[in-house]
Amino acid sequence: MxxxxxxxxxxxxxxxxxxxxxxxxxxxxxxxxxxxxxxxxxxxxxxxxxxxxxxxxxxxxxxxxxxxxxxxxxxxxxxxxxxxxxxxxxxxxxxxxxxxxxxxxxxxxxxxxxxxxxxxxxxxxxxxxxxxxxxxxxxxxxxxxxxxxxxxxxxxxxxxxxxxxxxxxxxxxxxxxxxRELDLMPVVNDVALQSGVCDIIVQRIMSAKQPSILVDGGTSRYGLSKLTDALVKVTSFPTMTTPFGKGIVDETLPNFHGIYATVGDHDYASYVNGCDLIINIGPVHSNVNTYYFATVPDKTVTISIERDSIQIGERIWKISPASALDQVISKLKSEGVPKIESYPALRNMQQTLATLPTSNDSSEKFAQTNFWRRMSHFLRSGDIILTETGTPSMGGRDFVLPQNTTIINSAVWLSIGFMLPATQGASLAQRHITASESESQHPVAHGRTILFQGDGSFQMTAQELSTIIRNRLDVIIFLINNNGYTIERLIHGPEEHYNDVASWNYLEAPSFFGGEDTSLYPIFKAKVRTWGELDGILDDPKFHSGKGLRMVEVMMDMQDCNDTLRLLLDIYKTKKG
Structure with missing residues (x-):
């Protein structure tokens, strides 16, 4: 050699x-x-x-x-x-x-x-x-x-x-x-300093009367997801995520209460404003991620877990967050966290799921007010769910997720067209995980890759459908056809031609992009206008558990959106004005 x-x-x-x-x-x-x-x-x-x-x-x-x-x-x-x-x-x-x-x-x-x-x-x-x-x-x-x-x-x-x-x-x-060994996350850690900071955190947790945990998108990026899940379980503190943090925490836990918002069903401002301790993990305080900064925690009561530091109040310690969290969790497990009996009634996600209808009026047309929550019943453990910027991303905030699901959305860059190529990459990654015996315990190893995307954003990067087909990836696409850039219409110019897109024959795309021989690569495609039509497809094993490309064009009204987006846009217009 x-x-x-x-x-x-x-x-x-x-x-x-x-x-x-x-x-x-x-x-x-x-x-x-x-x-x-x-x-x-x-x-x-x-x-x-x-x-x-x-x-x-x-x-x-x-x-x-x-x-x-x-x-x-x-x-x-x-x-x-x-x-x-x-x-x-x-x-x-x-x-x-x-x-x-x-x-x-x-x-x-x-x-x-x-x-x-x-x-x-x-x-x-x-x-x-x-x-x-x-x-x-x-x-x-x-x-x-x-x-x-x-x-x-x-x-x-x-x-x-x-x-x-x-x-x-x-x-x-x-x-x-x-x-030579690669040092992928170099953090200079002072053991004595870390121990002192951990003691402060444990003391704050033990003495808290009205605590909460807020999980953000940086949690997964910093490799803190498993530790965060352990912290949520050992403390039993009321836990919420930001939109960017959705899917990181097990949503089936009784102390998980969904996305923290100041509007709509998740308006927990009155509870959070009264908290004497907020543990904010992986914060990403963009305007879209914080309802125009309304959900940024009060620094005076917050322990902020960053990429390579921990901040308590105004003071910052440069220590390894992962090592510190691990030490804190060990101490809490050995000492036990005092149980707080008088939490205000906060609705958990399983209570929300129980209220969602499992069957629909077959003639009922789609409305984004209820579409996204109803689609929660289609999701299952192990799925990778991608929601494109616009109405799908906002709608995806309403999903009630099973255990071990991953959701990919955008809360900072918001570049429309991102999600179709990202779906190709995510599906390939899922295939590589499935093929690796050493990673057989990965949460998404045996799930599906599911994309929710609007017609306008699909037109941005439609060519990557050919890469999906060429590599015979297993992908489900729900293409929301609402005749243009709906989110832009709702912001400004509802009838202006600059928010229009060309009318494509979307379901012809798989054939054009090389998916003609369905004996080699199965392709399932359909257009739906009512819940009855969609339910028939969702119940089909070839669709929900099949292989290849499964593409459904979902016809919706041009200016329809969910309540969350309407409320957020009201805030945006107020701030802008």
């Missing part, structure tokens, strides 16, 4: 060691030789229709598998992907973006190469990396083979950007370097 491997194989094998099993991207002349190393390194190559879609797909893959990767070519390719990479950065999805760049000597001389600005300056080859430095956590420009492996090891952990010049693709590095 050779004592050396190529630098590119080193990079891909390092990525594989973190859990990656597939690389998304688009070939280009500056990355072709780089792509030769993907499959030999034990990874699957997923060629996408364009770089933006590839980055969206890598993001969806990362949210399930823990890491995603995309390869593009220099200049035109990487800039096409930057919107999606910025979204990964904003929402903390760990995507590694690898860019194949021209030969180093040509860059140094500023040679006028295609995909550059052809100014004749070396500066042409530095600009794009500078742009990416603003939307990635770390960057590595691989220039010297001697230190390139160390640079790779340094950056593989977050949304990162790696430039690999063509003349370094086959450069040799010692294979023994792969034996």
């Amino acid at each position: 050779s004592s050396e491997i190529s630098l590119t194989e080193y990079l891909f094998r390092r990525l594989r060691s973190t859990g990656l099993r597939a690389v998304h991207g688009v070939p280009g002349d500056y990355n072709l030789t780089l792509l030769d190393h993907v499959v030999p390194s034990g990874l699957e190559w997923i060629g996408n229709c364009n770089e933006l879609n590839a980055a969206y797909a890598a993001d969806g893959y990362a949210r399930i598998k823990g890491i995603g990767a995309i390869v593009t070519t220099f200049g035109v390719g990487e800039l096409s992907a930057i919107n999606a990479i910025a979204g990964s950065y904003a929402e903390m999805a760990p995507v590694v973006h690898i860019v194949g760049t021209p030969i180093r000597a040509l860059q140094e001389k500023g040679v006028k190469l295609h995909h550059s600005f052809c100014s004749g300056l070396k500066r042409d080859y530095e600009l794009f990396a500078e742009i990416y430095a603003k939307v990635t956590v770390a960057q590595a420009e691989l220039v010297h083979v001697e230190d390139a492996p160390g640079q790779i090891d340094r950056v593989i952990r977050e949304p990162v950007y790696i430039q690999l010049p063509m003349d370094l693709v086959d450069a040799r590095v010692p294979v023994s370097l792969l034996e």
